[in-house]
Amino acid sequence: MGRRRAREVSEAEERRRVDRWETGRRHASAGPAGAEFAVLPGQRRPLVPPPADAILAFKTHLDHVAGLAAAGLEGEHEPTLPTWTPDTPWIDAACGACRGACCAEGRTNHAFLTVATLNELRLSGHPDGALGPAELVADILARIPSEHVEGSCLFHGSTGCTLPRHRRGQMCNRYYCGPMKTADRRAVESGSDRLVVVGLTRTVSLGPGGGRVVAHASDGTDDELVAIGLASAAGFEPISPSAVGSTT
Ligand code: SF4
Ligand code: SF4
Incomplete structure (x- = not known):
């Protein structure tokens, strides 16, 4: 330019x-x-059934990163995580009102579920961290809602993210x-x-x-x-x- x-x-x-x-x-x-x-x-995009090809691509990614995490390996493409942390009481309410505009990025980034995220879960002491890779993949896939926000992350449902906090990507829990x-x-x-x-x-x-x-x-x-x-x-x-x- x-x-x-x-x-x-x-x-x-x-x-x-x-x-x-x-x-x-x-x-x-x-x-x-x-x-x-x-x-x-x-x-305020409409709710639609998640596309089958997007679910398949996500499953391929998830199988890969879950396998690496179970083998104690590191990921190839870990994003740089934000370090800013808010300290104001209205942040959750404000993000809820926005209805997750930033979750559109989760579509092309596989919900930000990376090897580092899965390793963090594994080492957290949470019972879910003890799941084997196949069980973990099946459990995560089962949380894709029947309808999600069109064009957005597969987990972007009618009332927000369908993954519990401790299962979300490190990026999802830190980004503003x-x-x-x-x-x-x-x-x-x-x-x-x-x-x-x-x-x-x-x-x-x-x-x-x-x-x-x-x-x-x-x-x-x-x-x-x-x-x-x-x-x-x-x-x-x-x-x-x-x-x-x-x-x-
Ligand atoms: S951080 Fe995301 S959900 Fe919160 S206001 Fe910004 S775009 Fe919306
Ligand atoms: S996993 Fe949840 S928080 Fe993360 S991008 Fe998808 S809908 Fe948003």
């Missing part, structure tokens, strides 16, 4: 970031006056997206123990020439509102979008 093109892309990204923030701020005006807000991703980190920093700085969470998504498809086409939201912006509510240690309390205030 030439320098001029790179600058145009970067300026477009900055405009998009500002637009998105402004859309989020406008929606957040439906919350309590003066409350901190977070603009997070969100998803950039907007979540920004929201956490803002909450810590302001001393908030609850946040108005605004979940926004974009519907992007490929146009005739292969370019990306954004389906505009009903209010004319690029980002469609998929969730709005108050997140705190007590959970997520939805706010009626109809209460959204003026754009000023």
